[in-house]
Every structure is written in structure tokens, then in C-alpha cells.
Amino acid sequence: MGDRFVRKLRNGARLTPEDETLLLGLLHSQRRIDARRDILVEGTAPRALTLILDGWACGYRLLENGKRQIVALYLPGDLCGPFGALPRRQDHMLASLNQVRFAALPLAALREVSQGSPRIAEALWWDLLMVAGIGRERIVSLGRRTAAERLGHLLCELHLRLQLVGLADDKGCEFPLTQADIADALGLTPVHVNRSLQDLRSSGLISLSGRRLTLHDLDALRCAALFDPAYLHLGGVERDPNHRRSEMPMSPSLRISTDGR
Amino acid sequence: MGDRFVRKLRNGARLTPEDETLLLGLLHSQRRIDARRDILVEGTAPRALTLILDGWACGYRLLENGKRQIVALYLPGDLCGPFGALPRRQDHMLASLNQVRFAALPLAALREVSQGSPRIAEALWWDLLMVAGIGRERIVSLGRRTAAERLGHLLCELHLRLQLVGLADDKGCEFPLTQADIADALGLTPVHVNRSLQDLRSSGLISLSGRRLTLHDLDALRCAALFDPAYLHLGGVERDPNHRRSEMPMSPSLRISTDGR
DNA sequence: CGGTTGCTTGAGATCCATCAATAGGAGTGG
DNA sequence: CCACTCCTATTGATGGATCTCAAGCAACCG
Numbered sequence: 001m002g003d004r005f006v007r008k009l010r011n012g013a014r015l016t017p018e019d020e021t022l023l024l025g026l027l028h029s030q031r032r033i034d035a036r037r038d039i040l041v042e043g044t045a046p047r048a049l050t051l052i053l054d055g056w057a058c059g060y061r062l063l064e065n066g067k068r069q070i071v072a073l074y075l076p077g078d079l080c081g082p083f084g085a086l087p088r089r090q091d092h093m094l095a096s097l098n099q100v101r102f103a104a105l106p107l108a109a110l111r112e113v114s115q116g117s118p119r120i121a122e123a124l125w126w127d128l129l130m131v132a133g134i135g136r137e138r139i140v141s142l143g144r145r146t147a148a149e150r151l152g153h154l155l156c157e158l159h160l161r162l163q164l165v166g167l168a169d170d171k172g173c174e175f176p177l178t179q180a181d182i183a184d185a186l187g188l189t190p191v192h193v194n195r196s197l198q199d200l201r202s203s204g205l206i207s208l209s210g211r212r213l214t215l216h217d218l219d220a221l222r223c224a225a226l227f228d229p230a231y232l233h234l235g236g237v238e239r240d241p242n243h244r245r246s247e248m249p250m251s252p253s254l255r256i257s258t259d260g261r
Numbered sequence: 262m263g264d265r266f267v268r269k270l271r272n273g274a275r276l277t278p279e280d281e282t283l284l285l286g287l288l289h290s291q292r293r294i295d296a297r298r299d300i301l302v303e304g305t306a307p308r309a310l311t312l313i314l315d316g317w318a319c320g321y322r323l324l325e326n327g328k329r330q331i332v333a334l335y336l337p338g339d340l341c342g343p344f345g346a347l348p349r350r351q352d353h354m355l356a357s358l359n360q361v362r363f364a365a366l367p368l369a370a371l372r373e374v375s376q377g378s379p380r381i382a383e384a385l386w387w388d389l390l391m392v393a394g395i396g397r398e399r400i401v402s403l404g405r406r407t408a409a410e411r412l413g414h415l416l417c418e419l420h421l422r423l424q425l426v427g428l429a430d431d432k433g434c435e436f437p438l439t440q441a442d443i444a445d446a447l448g449l450t451p452v453h454v455n456r457s458l459q460d461l462r463s464s465g466l467i468s469l470s471g472r473r474l475t476l477h478d479l480d481a482l483r484c485a486a487l488f489d490p491a492y493l494h495l496g497g498v499e500r501d502p503n504h505r506r507s508e509m510p511m512s513p514s515l516r517i518s519t520d521g522r
Numbered sequence: 523c524g525g526t527t528g529c530t531t532g533a534g535a536t537c538c539a540t541c542a543a544t545a546g547g548a549g550t551g552g
Numbered sequence: 553c554c555a556c557t558c559c560t561a562t563t564g565a566t567g568g569a570t571c572t573c574a575a576g577c578a579a580c581c582g
Contacts, residue, residue: 043491059397061397061401063401063405063406063487064487065487067405068405069400069401069404069405071397071400071401072397081393082386082389082390082393084345084382084386084389085383085386085387085389085390087390087494088494089491089494091394091397091491091492091494092397092492115376121345122346125343125345125346126346128343128345128346129343129346129348132342132343132393132396133352135393135396135397135400136320136322136332136333136352136353136396138400139330139332139396139399139400139403140322140324140330140332142400142403142404142448143330143403143445143447143448144324144328144329144330144448145324146569147569147570178527178528178529179528179529180528184404186404187403187404187405188570188571189570189571189572190528190529191530191531191570191571191572191573192569192570192571194529194530194531195530195531195570198530209529226324226325226326230304230350230352231352231353233348233349233350233352407537407538408537408538439559439560439561440560440561440562441559441560449538449539450538450539450540451560451561452538452539452540452541452562452563453537453538453539455561455562455563456538456562456563458561459562470561
């Protein structure tokens with residue numbers, strides 16, 4: 001079944017078995033880290049790219065006034081930064097949320113495989129487009145959505161991203177974030193996250209308890225949260241030359257490769 | 262004087278004259294467009310990368326509830342999207358704010374020059390790091406800064422970015438945004454932007470009228486706005502000792518102010 | 523057990539949105 | 553040059569969404 005990273009990249013280009021072997025070959029140096037530890041520290045120079053293999057991580061910034069803002073959530077298969085460059089100075093913190101297994105990819109190695117295969121390059125660029133879209137959508141949420149909408153939107157997004165790597169089914173998914181984490185991701189207070197969560201619960205849309213998220217009515221939740229998955233750039237790659245696709249407009253029942261193919 | 266794009270990229274890598282010639286060669290197909298027109302429409306497939314040569318543009322999204330959120334501001338020299346990929350479906354609108362001159366860069370051409378020169382590739386990746394940093398910082402602003410801080414932060418950022426391309430001096434810069442634009446960029450209402458602007462004015466920090474921004478006390482403004490330019494990844498490239506730079510170097514106040522160093 | 527962490531609830535305060543009205547400037551056409 | 557209109561900036565009054573402070577509770581864990 002390959003790993004989460006490869007699995008996700010299959011949505012961005014039609015990788016050959018050789019491509020996948022090349023990608024898997026990058027994952028030599030793996031590390032494991034406990035929950036709630038910093039992986040990269042702001043101000044230092046990272047020596048390699050971080051690829052999350054298992055567990056959840058986040059990028060965050062601490063303000064001088066003591067507030068914290070989570071700027072990105074990283075799930076298994078996610079690359080914590082653009083694949084073609086290492087900053088000389090990390091401009092935000094990277095931290096584990098639960099126990100995380102990650103790989104440190106040397107920039108040169110990644111560059112090599114991407115130059116060696118146009119399909120890998122295409123897939124990596126597709127991933128970067130998706131990450132950029134996620135960032136824009138976060139800006140939209142923070143700027144123009146109510147607390148409940150932001151919350152619903154985040155849940156929809158995480159659920160869908162987890163589906164891409166086989167970590168969610170139609171019912172729901174694991175959900176290791178605390179309400180304080182959610183608050184820092186959505187620019188709210190934990191108290192208000194709690195109340196918004198109760199709104200969603202009492203509307204019968206979700207259950208969230210004990211690190212497990214259940215979505216009772218995905219379409220209704222997406223509608224309530226103004227969630228339109230178009231920004232994730234899915235549904236673009238033909239899986240099989242003779243698999244015919246009706247030009248799918250992205251909204252309701254998006255069809256993604258959640259199967260192991 | 263070269264063009265704004267090349268000028269900005271010199272901050273990311275030590276480009277040779279040949280590199281700069283290659284980059285300038287990309288700017289063949291130029292277009293001009295009036296103020297407040299859409300350049301790229303959400304849902305369509307762009308055929309080339311858009312590079313702003315003159316004027317200001319923005320990326321925005323319209324929500325189903327009628328609200329608008331500006332997700333990015335593009336200044337002269339800015340590439341409106343990552344340099345290595347074209348989305349099959351544009352996920353946000355791109356529009357001019359004032360009269361804009363822009364170039365349509367074929368993806369293949371850009372790819373070619375970046376593969377032909379490691380310095381160009383390095384500069385383009387640096388630019389992408391900067392754009393990503395800008396996006397993260399916007400998230401921080403929207404999530405955890407007050408209206409006045411957001412506003413001050415935006416003004417500091419735009420002023421600094423304009424300085425990179427020679428369009429601002431220590432005093433200030435042209436500023437074509439309306440208060441409604443600012444509101445859509447910062448997740449506020451025009452009314453509240455107006456009031457926050459008056460706070461900054463009455464504190465003696467800025468003047469803003471008639472499409473012109475004046476910064477009376479940059480350090481005080483940066484302090485009030487919690488502005489730390491580290492996220493722009495500047496100040497990294499050593500000058501080529503032989504290459505006499507005719508243009509204005511960074512002003513003293515522009516030196517990265519964070520960790521003493 | 524006691525301490526810690528995360529969740530929940532209540533009451534009151536604050537920031538910002540909303541609604542509404544006025545005023546100034548820029549363009550336009552007569 | 554004036555009347556007109558549109559757009560932008562401004563101001564006031566009110567309301568609402570979210571924050572802050574504070575306390576209680578449950579689960580977990582050494």
C-alpha cells in the first residue's frame with residue numbers, strides 16, 4: 001500500500017511504480033518524537049525537509065503579547081515546507097501534536113528525484129498548489145467566517161485530507177487536537193471553541209469526544225460551513241487510460257482515491 | 262535599472278548579468294489592464310503565470326454569503342502564483358486594483374531558465390519562501406492581532422515590500438488601496454478600518470490620504486504593530502564584491518531587527 | 523490519592539459589525 | 553460652469569459575536 005506521502009501524491013500525477021520506489025527511497029532517516037515537542041525552532045536553520053509519516057504536527061508562531069497562532073496543520077504524508085528550498089532561518093515553529101514519526105529529507109535528494117521524473121515533479125508541484133490553497137482558505141476563514149463556520153470548515157478539511165491518505169472513512173476520523181489547539185488554529189478562544197462545538201453537536205452534525213471525530217451528515221456540515229473542496233485541487237488526475245470520467249464538478253460527492261488502488 | 266522582478270530576485274540569490282538577461286527575456290508578452298478588472302477568473306484554467314510589472318493587484322475570494330476576502334496583495338515584481346505549476350483550475354480570483362501592466366509567462370519558459378541557472382532557481386525558491394511567509398503572517402494577523410495592529414502590520418509590510426523594488430523611500434509610498442480594500446484584506450469592515458486608521462493618524466504614526474502613505478515614525482509603527490520583518494527572509498544574500506550595485510541598498514531601518522545578530 | 527490536563531458553564535466586558543446619514547471629490551454631461 | 557452621480561471617507565448610535573475572568577468537573581496518571 002505504500003506510504004501516506006506516495007499515496008497522497010498519486011492524486012497529483014500518475015506515478016509509475018518506479019516513481020514510487022524512488023520516493024520511498026527518500027524515507028531512510030526516520031525519527032520518532034513524543035507529543036507536544038518542538039521539531040523545528042524558529043530562528044534556526046533547518047538541515048532537511050520534514051515529512052510527517054505518522055501523527056499530527058503543526059506550525060505555529062508566538063506573539064510578543066503571548067498569544068499563539070497555529071499557521072498550518074500537518075497530517076501523515078504532509079511535507080512541512082516547500083519541497084524545493086530550505087530557509088536559512090526558520091520563520092515559525094514546527095511541533096508535534098501527538099506522537100509523531102517523521103522523515104528528514106535532504107533537499108538534494110528530493111531535488112534529484114523530482115528532476116529525474118517529470119511525474120514526480122508534477123506531483124510535488126500539485127502538492128504545493130494544494131498547500132497554498134489550504135493557506136488561502138485559512139485566510140478566508142479567519143477573515144470572513146463566523147466561529148461555527150470556521151470550525152465546521154476545519155473539520156471538513158481535515159476529514160478530507162485524511163481521506164486522501166486513507167486515515168478517514170465516511171463516518172469520521174481520529175482527531176487528536178484539543179479545543180485549545182483548535183482555538184489557536186482558528187483565532188478563537190478555547191471557551192468559544194467549546195461553545196461553537198456544542199452548536200455543531202446539538203445540530204446533530206458531529207460528535208467529537210475522546211480524540212475521535214464523527215461526522216453524522218457530511219453534506220449538511222459542508223453546507224453549514226461554506227465548505228467547497230475546490231481549493232484542494234483534487235479530482236484532476238485520470239487514474240486509468242480507459243477509465244472514463246464524466247467531467248466532475250467538484251462540489252457534492254467528490255470522488256478521490258481513497259482506495260489503495 | 263532592470264525591472265522590478267529582477268530587482269527583487271537579487272535579494273534571493275546573487276544573479277549574474279546573464280541570469281538577469283535570461284529573466285528579462287521572459288517578459289515578452291505584456292498587457293495592460295484598467296483598474297478594478299479581473300485578470301484571472303476562479304474556476305478557469307490559466308494558460309500562463311502572471312507577473313505584475315506595474316500597478317497593484319490582489320487575489321480574492323467571494324463567499325456564498327456575499328462577503329469578500331482578499332487573500333493576497335501583489336505589487337510590481339510579484340508573481341501571482343508559484344513559479345513551477347499552473348493549476349488546472351484557478352481557485353481564486355486575480356484582479357487589478359489600479360491600472361496594471363503585467364506579463365504572461367509561459368510555464369515552460371520559466372522552468373527552462375530556472376533549470377538553466379541554479380542562481381535563478383535559488384532566487385525563485387527564495388521568492389516562494391517569502392510569499393509563503395507573507396501568507397503565514399497574514400494568518401497570524403487575522404487570528405491574533407487587533408484591528409489597529411493588523412492595519413499597522415499591513416502598512417509596514419507593504420512599505421517594506423515596495424522598498425525591495427524601489428517604489429518606496431523612508432518617508433512612505435504610493436498607496437492605491439481604498440479603505441474597503443484594506444477591510445477585505447484584513448477581515449474587517451470599512452467603517453472599522455476608518456476608525457483604526459484614525460487611531461494611527463492621531464498617534465502621529467502615519468498619514469494616509471490621496472493615495473499616498475506617509476510613515477512618520479517607522480520604528481514606533483513597527484513596534485505598535487508587532488511587526489518583525491524576519492518572515493520576509495531578507496538580508497540573506499551577500500553582495501558580489503565586484504558587482505557595484507547602482508541602486509539603493511536597504512535603508513538602515515530595514516536591517517533585520519529581530520535577534521540582535 | 524493529589525495534581526494535572528482538558529472540558530464545560532456562567533456573567534460581564536470589549537471589540538468590532540451593522541445600520542444610517544452626511545460630506546467631499548472626481549468624473550460626466552448639459 | 554453647473555447639476556448630477558458615483559465613489560470614498562467619515563461620524564454616530566446600537567447590537568452582537570467573541571473575549572475575559574472565574575469556577576466546577578471529569579478523566580487520567582504517577
